[in-house]
Amino acid sequence: MKTAIAAVTMTLMAGAVWADGHCAAGKTLTEGTLTIATGNPAYYPWVIDDAPESGQGFEAAVAYALANEMGFADDAVTWVRTSFDEAIQPGAKNFDLNMQQYSITPERDKVVDFSAPYYTAPQAVLTTQAVIDGGATATMDSLKGLKWGVVASTTALPVVMDRIQPSQSPLVYDDTANVVEAMKAGQIDAALFDLPSALFTSAVLMDNGAILGQFDPGAAENPDQFGMLMPEGSALKACVDEALAAMSDSGKLAEIEAQWLQDATGVPLIQ
C-alpha cells in the first residue's frame, strides 16, 4: 500500500514538475492533465466511433495535437461529455476545454470564452434525391421555394432566415436524427448543416440523401467558425490560443483538416 501511495505521489510530482514552466501550469482543473469535453454522442467525422480517446476524427486529432503543443502527453488528456446547456450554465464547469463544433458568436462570447477558431465551416444544403429530381437547383431562387429544417442549437437558423429567406417558415428540431426523420416523412425538403456534418448525414444516416450545394465561406459576412469553448474568464485561453497559432503556423492544423475533412471538395457552390 505504502509503495502504491509513493508511486502515485511520485507520478503526480513528476507530472507537476514536467508541466511546470509551461503556460498551462496551474490553470487546468486537475494539475498535469487537460480535461476536454465533447458531445454525447460525438459524431463522425469530428470523432470516429464516438471514441475520442482514440484520437481518430478531426476534433479528437486537433485535441491531442493541441494538448501536445501545450505540453501534455497523450495520456494526460481526460475526456468528459457535456450537452450544450451544461457548457453555458452558470457555475463551475467540469472541463478545461469543450470541443463540439461550437460556432463563435458575439452573444455567446459574452457568457463563455472561445479560443481562436480551429475550423471555418462552409454551410451546406442537405436534401434528398427526390427533391433534386423535382427540380431543386443550387441557386438562391430555387432554395427560397423549399421547405427548410434546421437543428435548434446550431447557427443554421439565422443563416436560413437572413440569407435564404424562404417563402415558408422553417421547422426546427432537437438534433440531426430528427431532421433526417422529418426529411424521410417528407415534412421538409432541405436542411442546413456545416459541410462535414452534411456529408456524413447524407452518406450514412440517409438512404437517398444528397448535397445540393455549399455556401462559399469566404463570401459570408460572418463565416461559421468553430472555437473551443472555455468557462468565462478562463486563465487557459491565452495558452490555448498560443498553441493553436503555433499549430496553424506549422501547418499541423491544415494537415489534420486534410486528413479528416478532405471529402469537402467537389461540392458545387450556391449561386
Add this chain to the structure above:
Amino acid sequence: MTRRAAYEARQRRRANIIAGFSTVAVVGLVMVLVPLAPGWEAVKRSFFDGETFVRTFPTLLRAFLLDVAIFAWSVPLIFALGLAIALARGARAAALFPLRIFGAVYVDLFRGIPVVLLVYLVGFGIPGLGLPRPWNSPYIWGTVALVLTYSAYVAEVLRSGIESIHESQRNAAICLGLSDRDSMRYVILPQAIRRVVPANMNMLVALQKDVALLSFIGPVEILRQAGIFKSLLANFTPYVVAAVIFLCVTVPATRYADYLLNRDRNARS
C-alpha cells in the same frame, strides 16, 4: 354586532396582521439572502438578464399564439373522443361487449405510452408511410398524438364521474319512461360532467404545457423559440420569459375555473 361577532372580527384582524408580517419577513429574507450567494451575479446574468428579456419577449409572445391555436383546436377533439371512449367503456348491453374491450384497451394503451414517444411515432411515423403534402403536416399528426393521449385520460375522468352517479338516478329515469340513451343524456351525464370539472381543468392545464411537445417534430412554438434564443444568445432568460407568458394564461384560467365551480356549488346548495 354581538359580542361573539366582535370577538371573531378581532381574532380575524389579528390573524391577518400576523400573516402579513410573516409573509413580508419571508419574502424580505429571500430577497436579501439569495443575492448574497457567491454565484448570484452569474445566475442573474444567465437567467434574469433584462436586455435579453426585452429583446426576446415580442418574438416569444408571437410563438405562444401557436401554442394557443394548437390548444384551441385540440380541446374539442379531446373531449369528443374522451366522451365516446367513456361511453364505450360504460356500455351495458351484452352485444356491445367488444366496444367495452376496445375502450379498455384504448385507455390502457394511450395512457401508458409517454406523450413524447407518441408525438414522435405519430408525427414522423404516419407521414413517413408516404402521405403527400399537406396531409403529412406535423401540425396535423402532432395534434392527433395529443388527442390520443389526452382523450384516454379524459375518458377515465369522465367514466369515474359517470360511475359516481348513484344507481337510483338511473332507476328513477327508467321509471319515468326514459330510454337508456335518454337517461344517460339527460340524467346521468349532466351530473357526471359537473362533478369532474376540477379534474378536467387539471387536464387542460397539463395539456397547455404538453402542447410544447409538438416542437419535437418541427413546429416553432414558444418553448422551441426560447430554445433557439438560448443557443444563439447562450442565455437561459428566454425560458424565464416563456414561463412568465405561460403563467399569465394558466393562473387566471385556473382561478376562473375555481370561481365558476364555487358559483355552481353555491347555486345548487
